[in-house]
Amino acid sequence: MASTEDVKSESAVTTIVNLAEEAKLAREGVKAPSHALLSVTKSLVAGGVAGGVSRTAVAPLERLKILLQVQNPHSIKYNGTIQGLKYIWKSEGFRGLFKGNGTNCARIIPNSAVKFFSYEEASKGILWLYRRQTRNEAELTPVLRLGAGACAGIIAMSATYPMDMVRGRLTVQTEKSPRQYRGIFHALTTVLREEGPRSLYKGWLPSVIGVIPYVGLNFAVYESLKDWLIKSKALGLVDDNNELGVATRLACGAAAGTVGQTVAYPLDVIRRRMQMAGWKDAASVVTGDGKTKATLEYNGMVDAFRKTVRHEGFGALYKGLVPNSVKVVPSIAIAFVTYEMVKDILGVEMRISD
Template identity: 90%
Template sequence: MASEDVVGKTSDSAVTTIVNLAEEAKLAREGVKAPGHAILSICKSLVAGGVAGGVSRTAVAPLERLKILLQVQNPHNIKYNGTIQGLKYIWKTEGFRGLFKGNGTNCARIVPNSAVKFFSYEQASRGILLLYRQQPGNEDAQLTPLLRLGAGACAGIIAMSATYPMDMVRGRLTVQTEKSPYQYRGMVHALSTVLREEGPRALYKGWLPSVIGVVPYVGLNFAVYESLKDWLIKSRPFGLVEDSELSVTTRLACGAAAGTVGQTVAYPLDVIRRRMQMVGWKDAASIVTGDGRSKAQLEYSGMVDAFRKTVRHEGFGALYKGLVPNSVKVVPSIAIAFVTYEMVKDVLGVEMRISD
């Protein structure tokens, strides 16, 4: 009798296992992943995005710092006068470490920012495409450049908002030099100091121009990158593509084009964001200009006022201060980020890619 019970339980267990496997296979065919597998896939996607952000940003850290210094320096006391001269000046006055000042803080921000951005883009593009396919006549529609632009904009806003306080203090840390009166010893100290002296709202100074700027910037990055890849795969111009797998070089070129378009459109908003982030920092004038004469120029009542004062006092060209080092930085940075993301996902074995 006991042996019959054992056999019966074993048989029931086998049947249950077979049923579970069949259900999982059905879900897989329908594109629905088991909870455990879905969580693992999400984690892998976040890791890939974080690694992509850290690698790409570290590769261009000196240009990132020079860009910020050019954006906020006073026109009456020029220290940094171009990309080559600026990099040489930093090397001469602060050494090799000066070229990477603020990079640790930057990576602490960009790693989660990039992870959230890439993952948010994947989820947003799926959701937007699903809603689009529910419209009559669009049942078999694919992602268009406009839909990719919308998904990229959503991803940019989410990622920017989630990590903005770290970006704000990173901007202040980056501006500090060896000769300046140090107020911040690191990211944690900067966050606590700003909270204590300026209040929680200060951590989001410049958030509005950042969000407005991130819509075309991130949106165009994803839209141009994915659309170029899609065009190369489908049209195969000049024999560039022989199969559906693009080479690393071709993907880098697509990323470079995406970065160039996105940063050119959004750059003025980035300049205004940086300037607004300096408001309320009592040592900002001495750090940027070496004297206190320009302190009044650091006072802005809002984004529109910052635009107006910048153009009135320094001309329209001031909105593109630091554009050259930023262009040299953004092109390889975006390219490296996209390619690293896809390569890390290949290594981790993630089925879903941004181009799917």
């Protein structure tokens, strides 16, 4: 039988060998499995926290945006940002401003986690392919960042779309709504049972098409703007550590969000209307005698665009844009900055810029 000293000696040798192997992997640019898993987990946590914090901060504006997008044009309740927020406060109280936010966070936290992580992985993959094609040590360009952001947006949107579907219905739901959902799980099971699996993905196509410019431009503008400010040292915004301050990064995020949402907003309106099709308070048309006709039904994305523009004009594609713009400026900015700060706190080595 081996002595205690022999066991300790063998354990020490094993530990040294393991450490040496991990050091070798590190020198070769390969992470040990446990270290790689920890890094991935930290990155996902950082993305999830960023999404939850940023979305909760602008929850009242998010709810008002959805209500403006789908309200009946012949029974106007919300005439603008200030009036709309006051109406919600008066009719539903403080909690009304945050109705649907729990569902929203349940969707946005995994969505944000997957989105940021997918962007990092897509960036590495696209850059690797680009370097193989050009045979030089090229850096990420705005176009490559746009492509990586588009990939990340599609993956994140597809993974969490059913949650977005029921979140929209819970947000719009009132006492007079045709269906009453008690929560996320009840809404998911009810829609699945009464309307079928395909209903959970109503509006998915315009969502995916819209996410390409929206998320793609968010990442491309934010990262490229930061990169330009750091390399050019424009306006003296770079500190002694060659880093940008929080206020500057917030401004970069605000610019990115504004560009992205302006381009993609009409697709967001169409997506929401397709999700809400058949609801009493959703957009409808008027017959010749002035009475409200049955709520519109859409036979697809193109049909939804056509009917919306025909019955309500081109401006209907930008309903809710003002509160959405006010929401996007802090939301995207907070998300990017929170993500980077949480990654710093957790000690994740890689940043999206790298």
